[in-house]
Amino acid sequence: MSRTTAPLGPAEIVVDLDAIRANAEVLREISGVPLIAVVKADGYGHGMVESARAARAGGAQWLATATVEEALVLREAGLDGPLLCWISSPEVTPGATYAAAVAAGIDLSAYSVAELDAIAAAADRAGRPARVQLKVDTGLTRGGIPRAAWPDVFARARAGEEAGQWQVTGIWSHLACADEPEHPANAEQEAVFDEAVALAEAHGLTSLMRHLANSAAAILRPSARYDAVRCGIALYGLDPAPGHTPDIGLVPAMTVRAPLMMVKDAHEGDAVSYGQHWVAERPTTLGLVPVGYGEGIPRSASRPGEPEAAARVGIGGRLRPIRGTVCMDQVVVDLDGDRPEIGTEVVVFGPRSAGGPTAQDWAQACGTINYEIVTRIGGRMSRTHVGLR
Ligand SMILES: *Cc1c(COP(=O)(O)O)cnc(C)c1O
Numbered sequence: 001m002s003r004t005t006a007p008l009g010p011a012e013i014v015v016d017l018d019a020i021r022a023n024a025e026v027l028r029e030i031s032g033v034p035l036i037a038v039v040k041a042d043g044y045g046h047g048m049v050e051s052a053r054a055a056r057a058g059g060a061q062w063l064a065t066a067t068v069e070e071a072l073v074l075r076e077a078g079l080d081g082p083l084l085c086w087i088s089s090p091e092v093t094p095g096a097t098y099a100a101a102v103a104a105g106i107d108l109s110a111y112s113v114a115e116l117d118a119i120a121a122a123a124d125r126a127g128r129p130a131r132v133q134l135k136v137d138t139g140l141t142r143g144g145i146p147r148a149a150w151p152d153v154f155a156r157a158r159a160g161e162e163a164g165q166w167q168v169t170g171i172w173s174h175l176a177c178a179d180e181p182e183h184p185a186n187a188e189q190e191a192v193f194d195e196a197v198a199l200a201e202a203h204g205l206t207s208l209m210r211h212l213a214n215s216a217a218a219i220l221r222p223s224a225r226y227d228a229v230r231c232g233i234a235l236y237g238l239d240p241a242p243g244h245t246p247d248i249g250l251v252p253a254m255t256v257r258a259p260l261m262m263v264k265d266a267h268e269g270d271a272v273s274y275g276q277h278w279v280a281e282r283p284t285t286l287g288l289v290p291v292g293y294g295e296g297i298p299r300s301a302s303r304p305g306e307p308e309a310a311a312r313v314g315i316g317g318r319l320r321p322i323r324g325t326v327c328m329d330q331v332v333v334d335l336d337g338d339r340p341e342i343g344t345e346v347v348v349f350g351p352r353s354a355g356g357p358t359a360q361d362w363a364q365a366c367g368t369i370n371y372e373i374v375t376r377i378g379g380r381m382s383r384t385h386v387g388l389r
Contacts, residue, residue: 007382009329011258011291011348015046017054018387019253019351023237024058026249031218031229036062036084036211038232040070045374046236046254049077050385055235056081057388064230068093068101068108075104083107084170086135086143090118098122102130107169109135111145113156120165132157133170134200134208138192139185140176150196154203161205170209171200175224178216179241186217190224215240219248237351238359238370252358254374255350256295256381259343260315262288263335272332273324277304285335286323289313289346294328296377297348298366302326311365314347314356316340349373 028035037060043051052063052074062082065071071085086109088098098118101108103126110116110132123130134157137144145153157168173193177183193212200208210226218229220241233240237252266272266280293299301311302325312319313333320333333346347356363370 007380009290009295009380010261011256011289011295011381013045013377013381013383014255014257014350015050015383015385016251016253016255016387017050017057017385019237019251020046020051020054020235021058021388023235023250023253024055024060027215027218027229027231027234028059030248031213031225033225034061034228035059036064036228036230037235038064038214038230039074039235040064040066040232041375044232044236044371045377047383047385049074049079050388051235051253052077052079054388060235062228068097068106071106072097072100072104075106084133085109088115090114093118095121095125099125102126102128105131107131107133109133109143109172110153110157111135111143112149113152116153116156116160120160123165129164130166132160132166132168133172134168134196134205136171136173136193136196138173138189138196138212140174140189142174144173147192147196150199151203154200154205157200158204168205168208170211171197171205172209172211172230175212175214175217178214178221178224179244181216181220181241181244186221186224216245219245233371236374238374242360242364242370252351254359254377255354256291256348256377257350257354258289258291258346258348260287260340260346261290261330262342263339264288271324273302273327275304275325277302278307278324283337285337285339287315287320287333287335287340287346289331289333289348290329291348291381292327292329292331295379295381297326297331298362298368298373298376299326300366300368301331301362303365309365311362312357313349314354315344317355319357 037055064084084107099122177185211228213224213229215231215234217224303310359370359373
């Protein structure tokens, strides 16, 4: 058990690394191909280095981050082995950062000829060949080599390989609608990806690792699995496609909990919190929980005017709805006449077994996705890792 952040408040995040390890095993088994464990954005709020170690323990052959800087932090923490990153640009990424990545044996994703030129300079500086993967745009229209530029970039990639500047190790793309398994964009993107792979082969770029699937596609779309799957959210035990994903035994790794700070009576007509948006229609008891948007609790969880839709927390094994506006430092919840002792554990969210709601329940109440709930959580809370020993 290790404390990684100094606590500034009484609430805490507990991350179960055994759950991450087990989720990695499940994803390897269900996909049948190597797992690329995505640990960007501080491991979706779970701790990047700790999550990476847990994923490796669960058999993840590859790790992946968004930025080059994140990948370098993993190397500094002693995480060896295949490691891919995908956010860099010759205009904004310092040459020294590219060179450090090449020296550290990190696979860089190339989006343009200009970026390949920058990687060539970095390989020169590092005194060893780089490792490059080609990221093609197949319909997400975010990053990736636009179709019109494929021939130029593939030709430059092959020339650099022949000149010993790098080894091209992979070709990959990213799906726009993987969480909607029936969406026609999935098959369209697969077809465009196949064209890109064929064109790369025609340019002499053979035996590339091909990967397209994120968590949703890894679980729901066998045709998108190719040579590896890049899983983030499912690694942390959350559902990548609510309403579509069968129960495959993923376990949410994050629990957020806090001690109950105060219990008070509310009388009929009492109005709660900023704006007085919730008014007691009958006498009840209210509890004060020391988490708010300063901890990353979305203010949208309040749902003014729709008390039945507000987010809930678990106290004493029952779900207790938030009443009134979420504040910076605290929320008020309805205890429905109960008077739990001060200090009673409040489960803000976690696995069902923790006795409260899930991050997915919060996402639904807040009109967002579970990714955003766990990635933004934090603020003053301590974060403790358990398991994996
Ligand atoms: C974040 C990300 C992933 C992981 O997606 P999940 O839905 O969390 O599995 C995979 N590939 C790319 C390019 C990403 O940006």
